[in-house]
Structure formats: C-alpha cells, structure tokens
Amino acid sequence: RKYYNENLDKYKNQAQRKLQYVLFSNQPSADDSATIKRNLEIVADKFKKDTASFKSYVEIYSTVPYSKDTMALNAFTPEVTDLFSKTAPGNVIGPVATPEGYVIYKLAAIVPSNETLAKASHILINNMGSDEKNLEEANKVYAQLIAGTNFEKIAREKSGDPGSGSKGGDLGWFGKGAMVPEFEKAVFRGVVGVVQRPVKTNFGYHIIKVTAKSNSKYVIEKIVNPVQTSASTIDANYNSAQDFTYVSEKNGLEKEAKLMNYKVHETSPFVKETYSIPGIGVNKRLVDFAFENGLNKVSEVYKVTNGYVVCRISEVINEGAKPFEEVKSLIQPLVIREKKYVLAKDYAAKLKIQVGNDLFKAKTLNQKLIVDTTGQFSPNGSIPNIGRDHAFIDAAVKIELNKVSNPVKGFRGQFLLKVTERSSFDSAAYSIQRNLLRDQLFQEKRSMYVNQWLEKLKKDADIEDKRYVFFGR
Numbered sequence: 001r002k003y004y005n006e007n008l009d010k011y012k013n014q015a016q017r018k019l020q021y022v023l024f025s026n027q028p029s030a031d032d033s034a035t036i037k038r039n040l041e042i043v044a045d046k047f048k049k050d051t052a053s054f055k056s057y058v059e060i061y062s063t064v065p066y067s068k069d070t071m072a073l074n075a076f077t078p079e080v081t082d083l084f085s086k087t088a089p090g091n092v093i094g095p096v097a098t099p100e101g102y103v104i105y106k107l108a109a110i111v112p113s114n115e116t117l118a119k120a121s122h123i124l125i126n127n128m129g130s131d132e133k134n135l136e137e138a139n140k141v142y143a144q145l146i147a148g149t150n151f152e153k154i155a156r157e158k159s160g161d162p163g164s165g166s167k168g169g170d171l172g173w174f175g176k177g178a179m180v181p182e183f184e185k186a187v188f189r190g191v192v193g194v195v196q197r198p199v200k201t202n203f204g205y206h207i208i209k210v211t212a213k214s215n216s217k218y219v220i221e222k223i224v225n226p227v228q229t230s231a232s233t234i235d236a237n238y239n240s241a242q243d244f245t246y247v248s249e250k251n252g253l254e255k256e257a258k259l260m261n262y263k264v265h266e267t268s269p270f271v272k273e274t275y276s277i278p279g280i281g282v283n284k285r286l287v288d289f290a291f292e293n294g295l296n297k298v299s300e301v302y303k304v305t306n307g308y309v310v311c312r313i314s315e316v317i318n319e320g321a322k323p324f325e326e327v328k329s330l331i332q333p334l335v336i337r338e339k340k341y342v343l344a345k346d347y348a349a350k351l352k353i354q355v356g357n358d359l360f361k362a363k364t365l366n367q368k369l370i371v372d373t374t375g376q377f378s379p380n381g382s383i384p385n386i387g388r389d390h391a392f393i394d395a396a397v398k399i400e401l402n403k404v405s406n407p408v409k410g411f412r413g414q415f416l417l418k419v420t421e422r423s424s425f426d427s428a429a430y431s432i433q434r435n436l437l438r439d440q441l442f443q444e445k446r447s448m449y450v451n452q453w454l455e456k457l458k459k460d461a462d463i464e465d466k467r468y469v470f471f472g473r
Contacts, residue, residue: 003335004324013322016269017290018315020253021280022262024241026307029233036102036225040095043223044104047092054092054106054221064100064224068108070217073117074173080105081173084218101226109219116176118187119212121151121169124160126204138198138205145195151209160204173214183208241301241308248298253312269317273459281305344414348407352416357404359418376421386410392417 043061047054058066073081076098083093089109095102125138141158145151152168159165176184183206186199190210198205247256257264268278272291276282286302290313299311351369355361363371377383379393386392395408396419405417 016317020314021311062223104223
C-alpha cells in the first residue's frame with residue numbers, strides 16, 4: 001500500500017467509457033436474395049428460348065466479365081456438382097447459390113483430365129477412451145453397415161468428425177494430397193459404393209465409403225449476380241433501429257433487446273481521444289455522445305460501417321488513480337524486487353569493504369557471485385555480458401579509475417564496478433560529425449514539437465462535426 005501511495009502517478013486512469021450496443025447489420029435480406037434469384041430465373045428461361053450466344057448474355061446480365069474456364073469438380077459447390085452430373089454439354093443450370101452469389105452456368109464441354117478426383121463419406125470413431133476400444137467400436141459400426149444400416153444415419157449419430165458427420169459423413173470431392181496418406185490410399189484404391197473395413201489414421205478409425213470417382217474436367221461459362229443489400233432493406237433496417245431506440249429509452253436497452261431477440265454486445269473501455277470504438281468502428285459523434293452523457297443513457301441511431309447501432313452507456317470510468325485492489329497484483333512483484341535491491345545494496349556495501357580494491361576476491365567469498373570483465377564499450381553502445389544499462393554506463397563514465405565503486409543500482413541488480421581503462425573524448429571525430437548530429441537532433445525535436453502542437457490544437461479546438469449531414473448518421 002505504501003508503494004501504491006508513493007507512486008499514484010504510475011496508476012492513473014484516463015476518463016473512459018464502455019458501451020452496450022445492438023447492431024442492425026446491413027446484410028442482404030431474404031427478399032434481396034429471392035429477388036436476385038427470380039431475376040436470373042427469367043434470364044435463364046429467356047436464354048433457353050433465344051438463339052443469341054451465352055457470351056452476349058454474360059455481357060448484359062453478369063457482374064463478372066465473360067470467360068470460359070476448365071475446372072475440376074472440387075471447384076464447385078455440392079449442389080452444382082450434382083446438377084452437372086445430370087446435365088449434358090450445351091445445357092444451362094441454375095441459378096444456384098454459390099459464394100459468388102447466384103450463378104447461371106452453361107456446361108460447354110466435358111474433357112478428360114490427368115487428375116483423378118474422388119467423392120467419399122466416412123464415419124470417424126475416436127472418442128471411446130483408448131485405441132483398443134475405438135477399434136472395437138469401429139468394427140461394430142462396420143458390421144452394422146454391412147448388414148444394411150443406413151450410412152448417413154450412423155454418420156450423424158456416431159461420427160467424431162462434426163463437420164462431415166452433420167452431412168451424413170459426406171466429404172465432397174477431393175484430389176490426391178488433400179487427405180492424410182492412409183485415408184487417401186484407402187479412398188483411391190477403393191471401389192465405388194463399397195463400405196471399407198476401418199482404416200486407422202492419427203485422427204482415429206475411419207469407416208469409408210467411396211461414392212463417386214471422376215477423371216473429367218468441366219468447361220463452363222457463367223452469369224454471376226452477387227446478392228447485395230437493397231435500399232429498401234437498408235431503410236427497413238434503419239426504421240427497426242429507430243423503433244428500438246424509442247422503446248429502449250422507456251424500458252431499457254437490455255430488456256427490450258431480450259424481448260425482441262436482439263444480441264447485445266459491449267465494447268471494451270475507450271478514451272475520448274480514441275479513433276475507433278472497439279467492436280463498432282470509427283464514429284466521432286458516438287464518442288462524443290459517450291462522454292457528454294451519463295450512465296445508462298440510450299443513444300439515438302448512429303450509422304457505422306456495416307449498418308446502424310443503438311447504444312447505452314454501460315460504464316463510466318472517471319479520471320484518477322486506479323483502485324488499489326485493481327493494481328495490487330501488479331505492484332506486488334515490484335515491491336518484492338525493490339526489497340531485493342535494498343538487501344543487495346547492503347550486501348554489496350559490506351562486500352566492498354571485504355574485497356578492498358580486488359573485485360576478483362569476491363568469488364572466493366561467495367561462489368554465487370558473478371565477477372567478470374566487460375571489455376571496451378562506448379556510452380551509446382551495449383555492454384558485453386550486461387546489455388544496455390544506463391545506470392551502469394553513467395557510473396562507468398564518472399567513477400575514479402582503478403578504484404572499486406560504491407554499489408550501483410542497475411537494471412539487473414546491484415553492481416560493484418572497477419573501471420580499468422577509459423579513453424579520452426575524440427574531439428576531432430566530434431568536429432567532423434558535429435553538424436550532422438546537430439541537424440539530426442534539430443529534426444527530431446522539430447518533429448516532436450510539431451506533433452505536440454497539432455495534438456494540443458485538436459484537443460483545444462471547438463469543432464462541430466457535421467459530416468453526418470453529408471454522409472448520414
């Protein structure tokens with residue numbers, strides 16, 4: 001506690017705030033997605049009745065420029081690969097949902113490939129407690145499957161691979177090099193449709209069923225329309241945020257969020273000078289709101305990068321020293337270290353008397369002591385075997401030659417020093433570099449003062465931020 005009271009300046013808090021908030025994200029709605037799909041369905045029907053080239057349709061309706069690509073099955077989503085398996089070259093499929101958005105594909109051709117791809121399902125057994133029990137369980141599952149039990153059903157119930165287990169064990173299409181060697185060998189040597197005996201890998205025991213193989217690539221053209229948020233969805237989102245603000249001011253943000261099934265987030269503490277609010281992003285007006293209002297105040301709707309937020313001031317941290325209990329765990333090791341320094345100083349003072357002017361004598365008195373020489377070093381350099389220690393360097397510059405110093409408190413402990421050699425100042429070298437050094441120092445100082453001046457100017461300036469007039473809230 002004494003150390004805390006004597007060093008309060010080290011444990012000062014800036015004024016800080018925390019916000020609870022509900023984010024109304026401007027993500028595309030189900031209607032936005034349905035509209036894109038509906039529009040592309042019209043395009044697909046129109047093309048099927050038209051004599052124009054698919055390329056001309058791409059140039060009119062696609063957001064992605066025309067290209068004709070040759071691709072393997074593992075480049076497509078499962079829905080697309082299933083549709084390709086039922087489609088003859090020259091036909092179109094879709095629109096289908098993909099990571100790019102909704103896509104209409106034209107299958108231009110199917111060509112041979114040097115690469116073999118496989119599609120497989122598996123059931124992983126790895127959670128029975130031991131290798132022996134895992135194998136025993138895997139054999140039981142294998143026997144059930146051979147007897148006719150549905151593979152997908154067992155995979156969902158028993159597989160230790162949650163990713164594929166939820167899909168009935170399906171791993172999709174993959175080529176060589178994608179799986180661990182034992183698994184890959186079993187798949188590419190396996191017969192399509194046959195359930196294999198358990199195969200051991202580092203992950204456990206796998207019961208594998210190869211469902212298809214392919215030595216083909218697909219030449220495709222495509223029309224791509226990404227699903228984007230419509231203006232009507234953004235307006236509806238803003239109106240929802242406005243309604244939420246209104247009821248939250250009356251009944252409380254958390255209570256209303258729970259009733260409306262909205263997720264409540266909370267920022268970490270931030271200061272008034274912050275550029276970006278944690279979790280929310282850049283919004284100077286929202287920072288001002290947080291510091292100009294009291295605890296529990298609910299905000300108006302604020303526009304952020306990915307939508308709108310409604311906030312409540314959830315914590316007010318005033319400027320001042322942090323509570324002792326909060327910093328106690330940080331202070332404790334510092335106090336222990338300081339006490340060690342005091343004990344070390346007392347020991348070093350007694351040791352100085354014992355060794356006289358011969359530091360190497362210390363080793364005979366205490367084998368745990370480190371007695372060493374540094375070799376030559378300069379005040380602006382690193383000290384061999386010690387590193388950069390300003391107190392050590394300062395003492396080495398000032399103490400009398402060939403005499404053991406008083407204890408010196410360094411970064412790593414207390415030192416007794418004996419300077420055996422000290423070269424004189426090289427005035428000739430300084431004269432050569434003086435102007436360069438002066439210019440460097442001047443530039444550093446000027447840059448520092450300009451930055452400080454700008455920061456003070458910003459802090460003291462009375463600026464009303466009206467960017468929202470032009471860019472929205």
